[in-house]
Amino acid sequence: MDQKLLYERLGGYDGLTIFANDLLPRLQGDAQLGRFWQNRGDDGIAREKQLLIDYLCSVTGGPVYYTGRDMKITHKGMKISENDWSIFLQHAGATMEALQVPKQECDEVVAFVLTLKNDIVEP
Numbered sequence: 001m002d003q004k005l006l007y008e009r010l011g012g013y014d015g016l017t018i019f020a021n022d023l024l025p026r027l028q029g030d031a032q033l034g035r036f037w038q039n040r041g042d043d044g045i046a047r048e049k050q051l052l053i054d055y056l057c058s059v060t061g062g063p064v065y066y067t068g069r070d071m072k073i074t075h076k077g078m079k080i081s082e083n084d085w086s087i088f089l090q091h092a093g094a095t096m097e098a099l100q101v102p103k104q105e106c107d108e109v110v111a112f113v114l115t116l117k118n119d120i121v122e123p
Contacts, residue, residue, distance in 0.1 A: 005061035009105050013064070016056040020049055022098060026091040033087055036078065059112065072119040085121045089113070 010016055028037045028045075037045060057064035068074065092113065096106045 006105065006108055007057060007060035007062035010060060010101065010109075013053070013057055013062065016060070016062070017053050019056065019095060019099060020053050023092060023095040024049055024052070026095060027088065030087060030091065033084060033091075070119070071116050075120045075122075078122070080121050082121060085117060 007016075011018065024045075027033050040048075051066070051068040054064050054066045055068060058066035089110075092109075093106075096109065101109070
């Protein structure tokens with residue numbers, strides 16, 4: 001069976017950009033998670049968004065080379081809690097629902113994201 005890469009099934013670069021464009025404002029506007037973007041300049045936020053897009057493209061099998069740091073280094077010291085993680089997952093789910101991402105792709109994205117938890121959430 002000729003299975004397309006997750007990258008292709010999510011709409012490629014444009015689809016993942018749309019995903020980031022929907023998810024980031026949800027996170028930034030959240031009463032609890034918004035603190036992570038306080039006192040950040042527009043340029044820093046734009047760079048973070050581009051790194052997110054590149055990361056998503058890279059980890060889903062796309063032809064984009066991610067030049068950012070790994071998730072553990074990136075999130076170290078941010079004091080991301082279990083509750084923060086749960087809220088993030090809710091927003092990611094809402095984004096996938098809003099974009100009508102099919103169940104199989106949602107399940108694959110969630111399975112991958114859950115592998116990152118120990119690198120992001122601080123004990």
